[in-house]
Amino acid sequence: PKHEPYVTVLGLGEGRITTKDGGVELLAIIGGFVQVRPDRVLVLAESADLAADLDLTTIEKAKAEAEQALAQVDHANPGAVATARAAMARALLHLNVAERRRRRG
Structure with a gap:
């Protein structure tokens, strides 16, 4: 919330998704881009694998x-x-x- 807007490149790393019910899912993210907006974050990953x-x-x-x-x-x-x-x-x-x-x- 209330982030300054920007776009950047992603390398390899971990990500987390907060679900609508408040749960958290872990991801392995490989490459892509992230766009941060004041109200949300958008990840465009080359590859993203759920830990599950x-x-x-x-x-x-x-x-x-x-x-x-x-x-x-x-x-x-x-x-x-x-x-x-x-x-x-x-x-x-x-x-x-x-x-x-x-x-x-």
Whole structure:
């Protein structure tokens, strides 16, 4: 409420949605834009995954694959390094969001 209007770029991070009944849903947000207005906030995300939809087994597998990719990446290829690092960042984000939801109950 009563925010100064602005637009900015989103990276990787956690988000929260407050539902009409007052509940809070956690999200893993990957890229996009956020527009802040005096009366609301609009998020246009490239990817947004609800914590409730995240599966720890799948996330752990993605993390292991990202670790292997980082260990084997050709460091002379900046694009390959960036891709491997991005995969690890996504896996860690999903893991953190899923764990936070699990701890909250």
